[in-house]
Amino acid sequence: MTQRFRIDAGQLVPEERQNPSPLAGRSGTYALMPTSPDLLVFSRGPCEGGAIAPPRVVLTGDASGFPLSDLMAFLSQSRWSGIIRVHAPGGERSVTFRDGEVRGASSDDPADRLGELLVRLGYVDRAQVEAALKGQPPSKVGRALVEKGLLQAHDLFKCVTHQVSEIFHAIVLCREGSFFLIDQPVDEKAGHTLQLSTQSLLMDSIRKIDEMAHFRKRIPHGRLYVARKRPSDGKLEEEEDRVLGMLDGRRTILELGHAARLGEFDITKVVFRLLEGGFAAVTDKPLLVPAQPGPTGPGLAQAQPVAKAAAAPAVVDVRPVARVFNFIFREIRDEVAKQGMDREFIAAANAALVGQALSASPVLEGLSFVADGSLPEAKLMEGFERHRALLGSEPQASFRQALSDVMFFLLFQAGELLESRADEDLARRVKELLATLEAS
Numbered sequence: 001m002t003q004r005f006r007i008d009a010g011q012l013v014p015e016e017r018q019n020p021s022p023l024a025g026r027s028g029t030y031a032l033m034p035t036s037p038d039l040l041v042f043s044r045g046p047c048e049g050g051a052i053a054p055p056r057v058v059l060t061g062d063a064s065g066f067p068l069s070d071l072m073a074f075l076s077q078s079r080w081s082g083i084i085r086v087h088a089p090g091g092e093r094s095v096t097f098r099d100g101e102v103r104g105a106s107s108d109d110p111a112d113r114l115g116e117l118l119v120r121l122g123y124v125d126r127a128q129v130e131a132a133l134k135g136q137p138p139s140k141v142g143r144a145l146v147e148k149g150l151l152q153a154h155d156l157f158k159c160v161t162h163q164v165s166e167i168f169h170a171i172v173l174c175r176e177g178s179f180f181l182i183d184q185p186v187d188e189k190a191g192h193t194l195q196l197s198t199q200s201l202l203m204d205s206i207r208k209i210d211e212m213a214h215f216r217k218r219i220p221h222g223r224l225y226v227a228r229k230r231p232s233d234g235k236l237e238e239e240e241d242r243v244l245g246m247l248d249g250r251r252t253i254l255e256l257g258h259a260a261r262l263g264e265f266d267i268t269k270v271v272f273r274l275l276e277g278g279f280a281a282v283t284d285k286p287l288l289v290p291a292q293p294g295p296t297g298p299g300l301a302q303a304q305p306v307a308k309a310a311a312a313p314a315v316v317d318v319r320p321v322a323r324v325f326n327f328i329f330r331e332i333r334d335e336v337a338k339q340g341m342d343r344e345f346i347a348a349a350n351a352a353l354v355g356q357a358l359s360a361s362p363v364l365e366g367l368s369f370v371a372d373g374s375l376p377e378a379k380l381m382e383g384f385e386r387h388r389a390l391l392g393s394e395p396q397a398s399f400r401q402a403l404s405d406v407m408f409f410l411l412f413q414a415g416e417l418l419e420s421r422a423d424e425d426l427a428r429r430v431k432e433l434l435a436t437l438e439a440s
Helices: 068-077 114-120 126-133 138-147 153-173 188-192 198-215 238-244 253-260 264-276 319-337 342-354 377-390 395-415 420-439
Strands: 005-008 011-014 030-033 041-044 056-062 082-088 091-098 101-107 178-183 225-228 280-283
Touching (some): 068 082, 068 178, 068 198, 114 153, 126 138, 153 198, 198 264, 238 253, 253 264, 264 280, 377 395
Antiparallel strands (some): 005 011, 030 041, 056 178, 082 178, 091 101
16 A cells, blocks of 8 residues: 655645554655655665565656657567556556557546546447446446447447556656656456557557647647538548548537547547548538538448569468467367357457458458357468468568457457456466567
C-alpha cells in the first residue's frame, strides 16, 4: 500500500501511522531538489548508495520538461520490462512493457474505461453496458457483453487493443504532471494476452499530434454538424464513402464517430478529407431538413490499378513458421476444450477471421480454423505465395506478424475462459514454442 504524507504548515506528516514507519532506514540529511509543484524529490548527502528489491521507482521526472515520446522510444530500444505511470491533471495512467513492447495499460479517467469506449465506438449502448455491470466488476464488462450475445469476441479484442492505444496516446500527449518508471515484474497472465509494437504506437501518436493540429485549423472541435454538399465521385476511400452516406446535417462530428464506430481522431480525419474534397460542409447548427442521399459507397465501380510486371521473387520457405504457430493454435484450442468450450471458441475465432478483425494481412483471406484449432497449411502457403508482393521487403516477417496477431487474439479469448493456473501454464508453453522460432 502506498504511504501518503501531508505537508502541513511546512511539516511533513503521514496521513496514517504505520509500524514500522516507511521512512525507517532513511535517516540522514537530505536536500530538497527544485521540481514542479506536483513532485517532491529529496536527495541524501552524502550519498550512501545501495538498492532495494522491486517494485521500485528507477526514474521520475516532470512531464512538462521532458518529452515522454523520447522516453517511450528508449524503453522500446532497450527492451525494458516494467511500468511507466503518469500522474497528470486528467488522471493517472500507466502502460505495461515486456521486452520493450506494450502488453497492457490502465487509467482512472472514466473516459478511458472499456465500457465508455464500447459506447463511443457504437458497439453497444449505455443501457447495455449498465446492465452488464450489474453484479460484475468493471474489468469483466467486455466478457459479460460477449456472454450475453451483445458483442462479438473479436470486437472485444479490437476494442481492448484500441483502449490500450488510446491510453498510450494520452500519455505521449501529456504536458503536465509527473512520470514514474517502475521496475516491477510483469505478471505472466496479464502480460501475454496482448502485444502491441511500441514503435508503431509511438509513430502513430506522433502522427496524430501533428495531423490533429492540422485538422483543427478547419475543424476547431467535434461539436460541429456535418452536411453533404455533393455525392461521391467513386474515387473516395471505402471509409470516406461510408461516412459520406451518413451525412444528413443533423449529427455532429462526434455523433458521426459513434455511428461509424470511429474514434475522435479517425472521424475528424475523414470529415476533414470530405471538406477538402468539397463533398461536405460544417456548421455550428443542425439542418432542419436532412440532405438528400446521393450515390455513395461500395456500389460504385472504382478503377483498379494495373499491376506492373515484377521479377520472380526469391524462394522463401515459411512452412516452419506456419507449423509452429499451428502447434500453438492447437495447444490453445486443446486447453479451451478441457472446459468444454472449444466449439464456441473456434466459431468466434472464425468470425474474427471473416471480419478481418485480427490482421490486415491478405494471407489470411478466406481462411478458417478447422476443428483442432489449426489453419490449413496448404491454404496458408497458397495465400503467402499469391500475396507475397504485397508483404513488403520482408515477406516472411510480415507472414509471421500476421500469425502472431491471430495468436494474441486466441490467447486473449482463452484467457477469459480459463482458470488462472491453466492460463499461466498455457502462456509458459506458448512462450517456449515461440522460442523455437527464435532459435531457428
